[in-house]
Structures are given as C-alpha cells and as structure tokens.
Amino acid sequence: MDRSDAALGIQFENLPDVTGDARAALDLYTLFEVEFWRSTTEGAVSDLIPAVANPAVVGVVQTQVDGNASRNLKISGQTGVRILDVVADAASATITTCQDPTAALVTYEDGSVVSAGEAGASALKVVAGLRKEPDLPWQVVTVENSGEPC
Numbered sequence: 001m002d003r004s005d006a007a008l009g010i011q012f013e014n015l016p017d018v019t020g021d022a023r024a025a026l027d028l029y030t031l032f033e034v035e036f037w038r039s040t041t042e043g044a045v046s047d048l049i050p051a052v053a054n055p056a057v058v059g060v061v062q063t064q065v066d067g068n069a070s071r072n073l074k075i076s077g078q079t080g081v082r083i084l085d086v087v088a089d090a091a092s093a094t095i096t097t098c099q100d101p102t103a104a105l106v107t108y109e110d111g112s113v114v115s116a117g118e119a120g121a122s123a124l125k126v127v128a129g130l131r132k133e134p135d136l137p138w139q140v141v142t143v144e145n146s147g148e149p150c
Contacts (some may be wrong), residue, residue: 003030010037013082025093028138053140072109075077098150126150
C-alpha cells in the first residue's frame with residue numbers, strides 16, 4: 001500500500017512488490033513513517049504512534065518532537081522515504097530505507113525559512129526492526145539511523 005500523502009508532505013519510493021509477512025510488515029512500517037512525519041510537522045506525537053510502535057520507539061518520536069520544540073523550529077514541506085530492502089518472516093522483519101528530508105522546510109523562531117538540506121540535513125540510511133507476536137499486530141520495535149548516506 002502506497003501511503004504517500006502530498007498534503008501531509010510524505011512520498012514513498014521504490015515500494016517493493018512483496019507478499020505475506022513482508023507485505024504486512026511493510027504496510028505497518030509505512031503507517032509508522034506517515035505518523036512519524038505527522039508528529040514532526042504538527043509538533044505533537046500522533047495518537048497512532050503508540051499503537052504501531054513499542055515504548056522505546058515512541059520515545060524516539062517524542063525526542064524528535066521535543067527537540068524541535070526546544071529549538072523553536074517548525075518543520076513542514078516534503079520528506080521522502082525510499083525502501084531499500086524488506087526481509088521478513090512470521091515473527092520479525094527488518095526494513096531498510098533511505099530517509100531524505102532535504103526538501104523539508106525549517107522555520108526558525110525569527111520567521112526565517114530554509115530547506116532542511118540548507119540547515120544541514122542529508123539523506124541517510126535508516127533500519128527499522130519490527131516484531132509480530134501471535135494474535136497481535138506488527139509493531140515497530142527499533143529505529144536506527146545508521147548515519148550512512150544513501
């Protein structure tokens with residue numbers, strides 16, 4: 001499912017044609033990314049984040065939101081998520097992406113606006129771990145920014 005949302009400002013690329021467990025994990029992950037971006041742009045953790053992520057990952061989202069607020073930054077515009085790899089079985093999945101926020105806009109407290117790329121952001125590889133317990137939905141359990149460019 002392509003959850004790209006032009007109004008929200010998130011674009012998914014290279015969505016693989018996977019099935020079964022890989023499809024279910026990828027669908028949940030793209031929902032997580034949409035809600036993470038919504039949290040970033042709206043300045044509050046989306047109500048859906050705790051439903052799709054464990055408490056540690058909810059904390060990652062909260063830290064992002066709080067960091068922007070403490071620096072009086074507003075984020076808007078576009079972000080891109082390119083799927084690089086999906087590996088899954090019935091209990092776990094690893095999804096590797098290239099996160100590209102460089103076209104997003106950063107509004108500073110004084111009202112000045114620059115692209116995230118101009119502010120120093122770059123496209124980086126991110127690896128997410130997902131887990132599926134019997135009779136429960138998939139959940140994002142780790143999100144690791146590798147620091148590697150992509």
